[in-house]
Amino acid sequence: MDQENIEEIIQTLATNGIDWGGKILFALAIFFIGKWLAKKITDLIRRTMVSRNVDPTLTSFIVNIIYYLALAFVVIAALTKVGIQTASLVAVIGAAGLAIGLALQGSLSNFAAGVMLILFRPLKVGDFVEAGGAMGSVKEVGIFNSILLTPDNKTIVVPNSNITSENITNFSTQDERRVDLVIGVSYEADVKKVKEVLLEIVNADERILTEKGITIGLLELADSSVNFAVRQWVKSSDYWGVYFDLMENIKLRLDAEGIEIPYPQMDVHLDKPE
Known part of the structure; x- marks a missing residue:
């Protein structure tokens, strides 16, 4: 060259x-x-x-x-x-569409589920939900995944198909929620007095919607306690505040009234040999 x-x-x-x-x-x-x-x-x-x-x-x-x-x-x-x-x-x-579709069928199902979430709106940004095996506030509904933020500020990424394939519990759709408590007292306690004390505690909380009714009734004769159902309605935003305050106030008041709250215990009897 x-x-x-x-x-x-x-x-x-x-x-x-x-x-x-x-x-x-x-x-x-x-x-x-x-x-x-x-x-x-x-x-x-x-x-x-x-x-x-x-x-x-x-x-x-x-x-x-x-x-x-x-x-x-x-x-x-x-x-x-x-x-x-x-x-x-x-x-x-x-x-290659068929092969890609088969390989990405999980992603495609997530996309389709995302479209379903947008169309039917079972949840929206800001709602507190239990969905897809996770619980938290909805931060984003994306194309393939949705992002939930837990109360302790953890981020959970949930595939959309997991959300639509399971039950969705939305705690934010209603303005009011019922606080359900189960309070156990000793068998020796006076049933009528316990009901009166519980009613006084509930009525003392101004956040409780008394116009929707208050239920206090004997729920169960359990193995070691007499259980009372204490049910009242509150604004959804007040739910946890009322729940925690009622539990504390009930404990303090029952202690002050001398009403025992039993706890599991076992009596062991030893027989002397003859």
Whole structure:
């Protein structure tokens, strides 16, 4: 190979390298700028929906969908600039669709479940729920997963399909909840006096909705105690405050009245041999 051919090859490689290098740089620029624009656009859509008081659950879901669609468009545009025929790429992806669907059936079911959650609204952002084997406040309903925040500030990521395939208990849909307590006293206690004391304790709490009725009744004659049901209605926001205060006040008052609260115990009798 003579000097002239070597120079020609080097020149060709240099020309093609510059051409390809420019395409790759341009494609990278399209990708990063497009990704930045997609983020800005979705942030603008989010702010607009929030300013118009659109439900946070719906807002989060729509914004995520738009962002990933925009990102897919950016990727296709970048690949086109490099010279990859996107029509062929789409055909390949379409041909492999069945295999991808089988491999990602869990993700697809999560996506479908996310759509169901948005359509039927069994829960929304801010609700306190028990769903998918977890309990907490709904922070986000995403495309594939939902995020719950526990009372002690732990984040739980729950697949959407787990939520829709199991029972959902939503503690936030109703303005009022009933506080159910079971109070056990000794068999030696005066039943009427116990009921009077419990009624006085309940009536003394102004947060209790007395107009909805108060139930205090003998619930069970258990093995070591006489159990009373103490049931009253409160605002949902007052539930735990009333629950804790009632338990404390009942204990203090029963102690003051000399009414025993029994605890499990065992009597052992030793017989002397004759």
